[in-house]
Amino acid sequence: MKNVVVVESPAKAKTINRYLGSDYTVIASFGHVRDLPPKDGSVRPDENFAMSWQTDERGSKQITAIAKALKGASKLILATDPDREGEAISWHVRSALEEKKLLKGIEVERVTFNEITKNAIAAAMKAPRTLDRPLIDAYLARRALDYLVGFTLSPVLWRKLPGSRSAGRVQSVALRLICEREAEIEVFKAKEYWSVEGLFTTPKKADFSAKLTHLEGKKLDQFALPDEATAHKARDLVRASALSVRKIERKRTRRNPAPPFTTSTLQQEASRKLGMSAQTTMRTAQQLYEGVDLNGETVGLITYMRTDGVTMATEAVQAIRSHINTAFGKDYCPAKPRSYATKAKNAQEAHEAIRPTDVSRTPDAVAAVLTADQKRLYELIWKRSVASQMQSAELDQTAITIGDNTDQTLLRATGSIIAFDGFLKLYIEGHDDKDKNNDDDQNRLLPAMAEGDSLNTKDVKAEQHFTQPPPRYSEASLVKKMEEIGIGRPSTYASILSVLRDRNYVRLEARRFIPEDRGRLVTAFLTSFFQRYVDTGFTASLETQLDDISDGRADWHDVMSAFWQDFSATVAKTKDLKISDVIDALDQDLGNHFFPPRPDGSDPRHCPSCTDGRLGLKLGRHGAFLGCSNYPECRTTRPLTVDNGEDTALPDGMRLLGHDPATGEDITLRRGPYGLYVQRGEPDPEDKKAKPKRATIPKDRNGEELTLKEAIGLLSLPRDVGPHPETGEMITAGLGRFGPFVKMGSIYGTLSKDDDVLTIGLNRAVDALAKKLASIRALGTHPKDGEAVIVRKGRFGPYVQHGQLIATLPKGDSMDDITLEEALALLDEKGKPLKGGLKTATKKTATKKTTTKKTTARKTTSKKAASSPKSKTTTQKAKTAKTKMANTTADKDDMPF
Structure with missing residues (x-):
């Protein structure tokens, strides 16, 4: 009997299935199979925080797939990720199956592994456990908290602060x-200060710089030289002094490597060194964890990437130390393995740090099978993990004090020399902005000199500085x-x-x-x-x-009760909160932001349009704006800005791109049920039939980066590309249901994903149509309406076409030989409507012909049917279905794609 294993992702399922063999069926749950319905009442505090769970379409599909696999199976093994969320996914899968009574006689086990490798999977299967109830309770508490805060606080925002989300x-x-x-x-407020720095030459003609630290026997703090006059006086004093080396201090320091990555430090370092967003970092790390194809086998390259732990498995540490000895030499491997402890608040160290699953898979060895982002992130993780077990770097730090004979004027120069590079040979940790200048001073090399050496002053400068705001x-x-x-x-x-x-x-x-x-x-x-x-x-x-x-140290119901009691009482107090109270509070808090002080000292809130008006924050139906206290008599208003200066008063899922230069109407980016689109203007409430112009955004185009110019171009589709060089007929470009296309008459040519429908030229359009034109031959125009009559290759042989009417050629006739007269005769004799074209009209005509013959019989039948309730229901259903079909047909896109 087979065992069924459930994991989160298809990639993970595929890899694990290879490791486990034919006795196991591995199925992906695609993440959570259930969630709280997005409506009030999904979490009920009055019922001890009972929750209602909902299975969406995808979740139902996966539960059905798991249920199907369980037929004849003896065991269900839940192998989702080894964290709280993974435990919750397993719990949801088991609960959903239990509700359907599909686990009768089936043993349920939970296994976890920190890396997707053959050995790790085999070891996990030998050590199953039950579901971790405290982890599940922690998930329930977090989910309930987030739900209650969101669904309780957000409506308060909507009512009291329109425009917020x-x-x-x-x-x-x-x-x-x-x-x-x-x-x-x-x-x-920036504060001015000055510094004095001199450039000096040693007896051996080597130059170095030093900063003034003591003047007239007093130590200088940051603001000791507050202005230009004081700084220039100090500068002139240094220039006039005979200076020598008064003191040299040397000491050897050790710099230890950073611990291997946790989730947080990986996100930070990837941002600093690689410019990756946290989202991109986690997505790429997930790909490395789930595995890549190496020599025909999918192999996970790193351990689980959601962790607070900084420890590594003993076997991994030994393998890394062995690699260090081989690749760098024994001097780079410390006598004992390094151990680390996290300093983060609330850290849970249940899992290993993020490390390579096999240190022998160097970044260069796997680079060929990785994407650019995967390669960069893997190299970062690999180097950090190896460096964390390497020998400390040793630096000789030097501080040189120079001054006059009285030691009343002193300057200081600092620098360091790397005596032994240690882990720095492989990895240097990134730094925040505030650390960079200090590092530059510390890593500077100083020339050789001795105490008592006289120095030649080459130059002394006074430099102005201003304090900087926090970044x-x-x-x-x-x-x-x-x-x-x-x-x-x-x-x-x-x-x-x-x-x-x-x-x-x-x-x-x-x-x-x-x-x-x-x-x-x-x-x-x-x-x-x-x-x-x-x-x-x-x-x-x-x-x-x-x-x-x-x-397991607290009950989640108790934690929730304590939180909800105070939170719900605070929310209840806002029911009587007046909009004027909200405006006053926000106006006071953000007044300096919206009305910064003016250079001339005038009142920044004074209304420019009326004599006694005062500008302030106001709330309208669509959100906040700045307006005069005499509003609406005084119409001076100013919108708050977002999205590079555009009005914030837009509904969710909408972004104002700008205004149409021709009509002045708003052009907005919106999200509909089928994706992003742009729209010009708004519906006319008095003319419901008139609809604003809309255009779908191509799937390969990023809506966040869409410009006003591109949106106007999309709204102008279809556009004329130019006349065909042979036929002279106009070629147009447009967007259809299945993507961009070019069209000439009734002939369409598809465009590739690399083609831009807004800029495609005539040559490319002709190329796109060439394949279709090769299978089509124009015969001329129809004498009745002037429309083209063509002959084209079809699936079942050549046929002639006039509009939506087609007729197949007799067997043996070639499309190259048929004439216009013969085509017209064929269309008159056996012309049929093109599928999806005139079919409905033809059926209606045929129905009319047979209606008269059956009128009497139908009258008799309808009388009998009228007395039957069942017949009435059936008739009503038929009418409803017919109406739905008619509506669906009316809404269909009239494009051929």
Whole structure:
């Protein structure tokens, strides 16, 4: 009897199936098979937080596939990922099967493995366990929390702050961090200070620079030289002094390697070194974990990539140490293996760090089978893992003090020399901006000199500086900050940052987060009325409680009850909250942002249109805007900006691209049930038949990068490309159901994915039509309507065509020999409508001919049928079906593709 194994992804299933052999059937669940329905009541606090689960179409399909495989099987093995989410997926699969009573007589086991290799899979199968209830409870608590916060707080936002989109338990705290950093930058006032640096020459004619640290016997702090006059006085004093080497300090320091990657540090380092977003990093790491094809076998290259742990398996450490000895020599391998402990708050070290599954698979050895992103990320992981077990680097640090004979004026130069490179031979860790200047000073080499050496002063400069505001968060620094304060989990950081951008709460510029006005409004609202729930301390303490649940130290119902009692009471207080209270709070909080001080000192809130008006924040039906206190008498208003200056007052799933230069109408990017499209203008409420112009966006085009010019081009389709050089007939280009095409008369030619329908030229269009034209021959025009009559190759032989009417050629006749007269005779004699064309009309005509013959019989039958309830129902169903069919036909795209 076969055993059925369930994993998350098809790629993982394929690999594991190869390892396990024919006695096992491995099926993918495609992630979660169930989730909470997106509606109120899915989590019920009054029923001890009972939850209703819903299986979507894909989940139902996978459950059916698993159920089918279980027929005749003796065992179900749940082998999803070795973390909380993986445990939850396994629990959902088992629960869904139990509800359908499909597990009778079938043993259920849970196995986990940290890497997808043959040995790891074999070892896991020998050590099955039951589902981890505390991990499942932790999942339930998190899911319930996120649901209740989202479905309770978001409607409050919609009612009290129109134009906002959603709030989330961790998402809102991350947004607050970004907004508060921006507020710090806005109120920051640069302070001037000066420094003095000299260029000196040693007796051996080597140059080096040193900075002034003491003047007139006093140590200089950052602002000791506050202006140009003071700095120039100090500069002149140094220039006039006879300087020599007063003191040389040397010491050897050791620099230890960083630990192997966790989820968080991988995201940070990939951002700093590779420029990868957190989302791209995790997607690429997933691909490396699930495996690539090596010599005809799918092999996982790295261990599981969602982890807080910094330890590695003993066998892996030994293999890495062996590789270091072989590749670098024994001097680079420490006497004992290195051990690491994480410093992150709330870290769970149940899993290994991220490492290569086999250190002998060097980046160069597998480069040929990897994509560019996979190659770069694998190399980063491989080098970091190997370097973490290498010998420390040794540096000789030197500090040289130079001054006059009285030691009243002193300057200092620092530098270092690498005495032994150690792990630096393989890997140098990336740094944040604030660390780079310090590194430059430390890594500088100083020339040889001795105490007492007289120095020649070549030049002394005084330089002006200004203090800098704190830097905006990058993805790397924000992830680092979130991990430090203990909010969220590293495995969720990528999705949190993605949601903030998708909601248009923030944007990325030069790889730095900048909050949009919409994001700042939401943060100001939440900090004003829900301060506790966007407080980093509270959110971190809640994370600790959730970790206690996963470790079995707390009951998830108790944690939820304590949270919900206070949270629901806070939400209830907002029911009586007036819009004016919201406006006042937001106006006070964001006043300096919307109305920054003017250089001339005038009131930035003074209305330019009326004498006594004061500008302030206002809330309208579609969102916030800036307006005069005398509104609506005074019509001075200004929209808040987002998306590079466009109006925020747009519904979800819509983005304003600009205005049509010809009509002045808005051109918007929208998401419909079948994907992205652009639209010009809005429907006319008085003329329901008139619809705004719309155009589908090609599948290969990124909607986020779509420009106004491209949108106008799409809305202008189909466009004229030019006349065919042989026939003179106009060729047009357009978009159909199956992609871009070119058309000449009734002849269509498909375009490849590399063709741009907006810019395709005449030569390419002629080439695209050539294949179709080779199978078509024009005979002339029909004498009745002037339309073309053609003969073309068909699936069952050549045929002639006039519009939607076709007639096959007699057997043996060639399409090259037939004349226009013969074609017209064939069409008159045995012409039939093209499928999907005149078929409906023909059927109606045929029906009319037979109606008279059957009228009497039908009248008799209809009288009998009228007395039967069953017949009435059947008739009604038939009418409904007929109506549906008619509606469907009317809505069909009239393009041939």
